[in-house]
Amino acid sequence: MEPCEGIVQSAHCHTSTEKTMFRPVSSKPDLVAQEHEILALWRDRRTFARLRAQNAGKERWSFLDGPITANNPMGVHHAWGRAYKDLFQRFWAMQGRDQRYQNGFDCQGLWVEVNVERDLGFTNKRDIEAYGIAEFVSLCKQRVLTYAARQTEQSIRLGMWMDWNDPHELRRLRDEVADDPTKQVTVAGSDGQPVTDSAEMLVGRLGMPDLGGSYFTFSDENNYLIWSFLAECHRRGWLYKGHDSMPWCSRCGTGISQHEMTEGYADREDPGLTVKFPLLDRPGEALLVWTTTPWTLTSNVAAAVGEELRYVRVRQGEEVYWLGRGTLKHALVGDFQVLEEMTGRKLEGWRYAGPFDDLPAVQAAFAAGGAPGAPYEHRVVVWDEVGEEEGTGIVHIAPGCGAEDFALGKKLGLPMIAPLDENGVVLPGFGPYSGRDVRDVADPIVETLKHRRRFYRLETITHRYPHCWRCGTPLVFRLVDEWYVSMGPVYDVPRDRLTPEQVDASLRYQIMDVIQDIKWIPGFGYERELDWLLNMHDWMISKKRYWGLALPIYDCGCGAVTVIGSREELAERAAEGWDLFEGHTPHRPYVDAVKIRCPSCGEPVGRIADVGNPWLDAGIVPFSTMHYRSDPDYWKGWFPADFVTESFPGQFRNWFYSLLAMSTVMRRETPFKTLFGYALVFGEDGRQMHKSWGNAIEFDEAAERMGVDVMRWMFANARPEDNINFGWHAADEARRRLLVLWNVYSFFVTYARLAGWEPKRGIVAEMKAAGTWPALDRWILARAARLAGEVEVDLMEYDALDATREIDDFIEDLSTWYLRRSRDRMRASADPADREQAFSTLHAALVALARVMAPIMPFLSESIYQNLIVSAEPDLPDSVHLTAWPTDELKDLNDRQLQASMKTVMRAVDLARTLRSQAGLKTRQPLARMWLALPGVDRLVEQEALLDLLADEVNVKSIEMIGDESALVDRRVKPLLPKIGKKLGAAIPAVMAAAREGAFEILADGSVRMGGVTLAADEVEIQATPRPGTAVAHDEGLVVVIDIELTPELRAEGDARELQRAIQDARKEAVVELDDEVAVLVDAPAAVRRTLEPYLGSVEAETRSKIDFGPIPATVTALEVDLDSGAARIGLLSKAVGP
RNA sequence: GGGGGAGUAGCUCAACGGUUAGAGCAUGGCUCUUAUACAGCCCCGGUUGGAGGUUCGAAUCCUCCCUCCCCUACCA
Structure with a gap:
């Protein structure tokens, strides 16, 4: 066989x-090999497909998968969440629930672009433009398909059951797109029927009903549904173009929104430069101004003082300076003499000479002036944000280079000077700095200031500074146009006092209402989301990049803004360029070719060049993947999702937020009912996983070395709200x-x-x-x-x-x-x-x-x-x-009583073992008796059977229950404090003292009189405690006593057990099969032989051996056995191997 | 700066205001067993971050301080 x-x-x-x-x-077991066998088994038997068929049409459990970014191989941190996702899907499947099982990939955005750029060795956007946007976008698509395939394979390895595409098919599509996107390709659809289309268009249809499989946020439907969302926002007046000084990444050439800022803060060393601004109307006197960004001095237009702060005029040598009184100690170097003091208000309007008034850009801006007609001059302004903790108490204001500066400049009508282009290069008009990278101009600027005798001091300071969350480049501020979805006003009244009209006008309050219908696990999620919603700024949805949602915004020079809500609408309104777009997914550059006719002035107008924020892509999936437009009945059946789960750090302002915002705009209802959040995966040392720290573990390595069940067990066994090590x-x-x-x-x-x-x-x-x-x-x-x-x-x-x-x-x-x-x-x-x-x-x-x-x-x-x-x-x-x-x-x-009784028996075993170990009696040594007292009036159900188990386990011949009259134990009363505490209050110490001393009286009805009060029967527990001086073990009223007296018979029996043990050891040593017979020689003195003689039969049976007494040949390894009756040696003579 | 959370054994964490604060891991010492590279037990280990307060009783509730984490904001 x-x-x-x-x-x-x-x-x-x-x-x-x-x-x-x-x-x-x-x-x-080889758990890893076994997992591979089972994967093959599931595949061969189509187990997952049969599970789906088994539950099809039954009550639904709707899970919505948060898309994983298909940009790199999956890490162990992804495995935590994916283990939860699979766990709960499998659980609900065992409850018979019908499910969608659609996996999701996040596809568009800067994540992917940055990696493709890195592969190509690009350093900025000019490289991309030179390479060609169409080719670049195609590479982004290809990268997504590559990693979608890879992550699919890894997820399958993890044991996930999802309705995904065959990874080989994804790679084939990728290759076709790379080779010739217009080539006609045929793939198997969800119902097994072939589907034929161009490679590019097939990729755009991934995840849709006819093709099935994972959803991809770059799909046409996903993009076009976001268009309809944006059109709806526009219709309600919530979409607008903002002109602002924004944090900007000069490498990526794009603005960074509030949602993205938090992750990028990091400590950074910067120059702390103090410069002099000479006062025009006070010869020989100068303002002292401090900045950490010297390059912004080229764009200085004002100096701000605090209206209520105190300012002083000080003399240092030949020089006279103005600065905040509170900054004297840290801002000045060396001795000084205070000459005069006044409040900031009095400084307002003072004119001063700017640091770079010779630059053409400055002259042009100042000539244009702030107020119409009059050229502008540098002057002192008041600003309530000025403080004295750092710097000089006089703040350099460059409205083109900072958000707060911009707001102030706008309020006061100051000129704006914007020195940087999108790559962080200084624009023309800035003299010697023009054409140089912003990061390289600090030193020359300092040199020039020194040369002009405007320099006061240069130090190095460390402070928290924002960086690009994707590439780490320090951010700068630029004046730019970006597109926003308005979150609506924040009213200065409690939420429950808002009028319906106020809520209708403010998206943030609508979302707040919606999230009340959600079950948040852990509970603090609700508070956190609410806090975010109350404080968040308008949602910046544009990015000046290439790979992403093409924002369907047509911003005509005449001032009219059109937002297109669907592909059909675009076709209808296209004035030119449709032929260039036809046959392509709605991505750059092809979609850019389409121009519509401006409804206001009639001129052709093109799409703005920006792409969309990727959280738009992920936020629309409750609609795009559930066939919101194409099959409303289906959508109603699965929306809202019963469950979503993601790692919560970050997602309150990202996915959770965009899901809620978009669903609130579309439907004003929650897109999911329960949100389960979990924390982060850290290294074993409790630090973030980091390759160079040696604590990082790749998913594949973990899967093949520890096995995914072990991994899944660890993840399930972790507290979700804490980081897991x-x-x-x-x-x-x-x-x-x-x-x-x-x-x-x-x-x-x-x-x-x-x-x-x-x-x-x-x-x-x-x-x-x-x-x-x-x-x-x-x-x-x-x-x-x-x-x-x-x-x-x-x-x-x-x-x-x-x-x-x-x-x-x-x-x-x-x-x-x-x-x-x-x-x-x-x-x-x-x-x-x-x-x-x-x-x-x-x-x-x-x-x-x-x-x-x-x-x-x-x-x-x-x-x-x-x-x-x-x-x-x-x-x-x-x-x-x-x-x-x-x-x-x-x-x-x-049977609950049986379980409770068994628990008592198991506790008694522990106590008996403790006693044996204290008495130096091995469990192998049989004892004659054990006594047992149970807590209170407890009884063991099926006492006889349970005591048999107990006796056998602790190796005693008999067990006697201790009665109330026993000399071995006292009865004690344990007052049940949680029951009586409130009632008795100050009487408690007396009651507890009485309990300790045993001063109580049990009355006929079971109540107890003690410490001056009477407690009802259910307010106390009567327990046994050992009498002082008895060798017993006890725990919560359970008392065990053992009889430590050994009779000759007991000793002999113990020897037999010892011998048996030794023979088993010898068998183990010899690696004998379980059912093999062996022959054993025992070399022992006559006394030992006599002791063992009566037990030989049972020892032989237990050990599957034939025992003989006699000397052990030198060729046989002998084992020393220390018996109570004397020393012996045993030897395993031969294996009596059967035929 | 604002908000939230957490400080308990060497480490990771438990403990409805209720008797003597417990587990796992680690260290050390034992024991059991043909589940034989399995398992169990015991010892050691604590002023529950510090100081006050409320209470018959505080790791738990309150106040202040110290440290760390998270969210959020961010300034020249």
Whole structure:
């Protein structure tokens, strides 16, 4: 007979064996290899497709996948979230729910561009323009397809079940797009029918109903639906163009929005430069002004002082300066003499000479002036933002170079000087600085100022400064036009006092109303989102880049703005260029070719060049992926999603925000009902994973070394709101826990095979009917029933951590109590009927456990299920993932009293072991008696059976219950403080003292008089405590006493056990098969022989050996055994190997 | 700067205002076992960040201070 390899026995194996046999299971599993086998099994049997078919049309559970950016291989930090996603989808599938299973990829935006640029060695946008936008955009698409394929493969490896595209097909499409995007290509559609289109257009249709598979945010439908969202915003007057001084990344050539700023703050060293602005009307006197950005001095137009601050005139040598009084100490170098002091208000209007009045750009701006007609001159202005903590108390104002400066300049009508182009290069008109990079002009500017005697001091300061979150370049401020969605006013009244009209006019309050309908896990998510909504600025949706949503905004020079809401509308209104766009996805540069006729002036007007913020792409998916336009009935069936889950750092202002904002505009209702957030994956050392710190782990490496079930267990076992410290040691610890389960399973299979045992159906009914089934068996299945119920409740509440704790506790009980107590029952020498029951019970317990842990560890559970069920029961579901949640099947077995009693017995075992160890009595040494007192009036159910278990476990001949009259224990009263605390108040110390001293009286009705009060029976617990001077162990009223007196018989019995142990050790040493017979020689003095003689038969049976007394040949390795009756040596003579 | 959270054993974390603050890991010492590279037990380890307060009773509630984290804002 051929051995059956793999997880599943082949049909050949089935037919060639007469009896069903479980596949043998190694005690040292190769979890990784097993996972690969199961992946193949699922693929071959189309298990996932069958699961979907099984639940199709039933009650729905709608999960909306937050798109993963398809820009790099997936990391272990993605695996955390994806483990949750798969876990809950599998769980709800076991609840019979119909699901969509659509995976999502985020495709557009700067993330991808930056990587493509890096691959091409580009350093700025000019490189892209020179390369060609069409080619560049195509490379971005190709990169997305490459990593979508890769991440799909990795996610499959993780065990995720999603409706994704074949990675090979994605790569083929990528290659076709690279080769010739117009080429006609045929792929298999979602219903198996071929779909033919150009390569480019097929890529644009990915994820749509006819093609199926993952959704891609670069799809046509996704982009066009955002158009309709923007058109709706425009219709309501919420879309506008802002002209502002914005944080700008000179490398990326784009503005950075408020949503993106936070991530980029980092410490940075900058010059702290103090310069002199000579006062025109006070010869010999100058303002001292401090700046950390010398390049902005070229654009200075004013100096701001605090209206109420005090300013002083000081003399230093020949020079006289003005500065804030509070800044004297840190701003001035050297001695000084205060000459005069006045408030800032008095300085207002003073004229001064600017630092770079010779530059043409400055002269032009000043000649144009602020107020009409009059040329502008540098002067002092008041500003309430001025402080004295840093600098000189006089702030250099360059409205073209800073947001606050801009706001002030706008308010006061100051000229604006904008020195930088989009690449951070100084524009013409700035003399020697023109054409130079902004980062290189600080030194020459300082030199010039020194030369002009305007220089006062240069220091180096470290401060927090914003950087580009994507490429790390320090940001500068530029005057630019960007497009915004207005969040509406913030009213200075409580939310519940707002009028409907006010709410209608303010998107932020509408969103606040919507998020009340969401269940936030953890709960602080609601507060955090609310806080963000209240404080957020308008949403900047434009980016001056190439790869992304083409904003459908047509901004005519005449002032009219048109926003196109769909491809059809664009076609209808196109005045020119449609032929160039036809046949392309709505991306640059092709969509840019289309011009519409301005509805106001009739001139042709082109699209603004900007692309959209990528969170628009991700925020529209509750509509685009659920067929909002094409199939409203379908959409209504799945919207809003029941569940979304993502890592919360960042997402309150990103995905969660854009989902909510867009759904509020589109429908004014929430797009999801429950949000489950989790934190970040850190390295094992608690620091961010970082390659150079040596604590980073790649997903693929983790999967192939620790196995994904171990990973998934670690993730499920983590507190979601805390960062998880992920590493190899933690994985080892997790695997050790799982190996306990594996060992139980392996034990079961080993002995079931030896016994030729076959499973039968219907153990639940049989157990209920039998009435005499062993208590231990009924106990573990009661535990299993409770486990199923509790894990079900946990997972319905999205509490995976508690689920793993329950499972872990169950494994502990199964291993250290059920199996430990049942091992002997499964031996060949055991009573056959009892053995049958033990096998049936353990089989049922393992299968129940496999089903309960299936959502968390899909591979390990499947492996166990395949062997224990599928190999023996062809008419049951052929995958654990096709089974229903087992609570109902098991609920009749959930005997709570039995579980409580067993818990008491297990505690008693611990106490007995403690006593033995204190007395120096090994468990192997049988003892005559043990006494046991239970807490209060507790009784053990099925006392006789449970005490038998206890006696056997702690190796005593008998157990006696301690009665009230016993000399061994006292009865004590434990007042139940939570019940009586409030009532008694100050009387408590007296009651507790009485309890400690045993000064109480138990009355006939069970109430207790003590410490001057009477407590009802249910307000106290009566416990046993040991009498002083007795060698006993106790815990919460449970008392155990052991009889430490050893009779000769007990000693002899102990010796026999010792010998047995030694022989087993020798067998282990010799690596003997379980069922092999061996011959053993025992070399011992006559006294020892006499002691052992009566027990030899049972020792031989237990050890499958033939024992003879006699000297041990030198050729045989002897083992010393220290027996109570004397020393002995044993030797394993020969293996009595059968034929 | 504003808001929130957290400080508990060497490490990671528990502990409805209720008796003597517990687990896991690590260290050390034992024990059990043909589940044999499995498992269990015990010891050690704490002024619960500090100082006050409320209370019969505080790790828990309040106030102040110290440290760290998160969110948010950001200035010359």
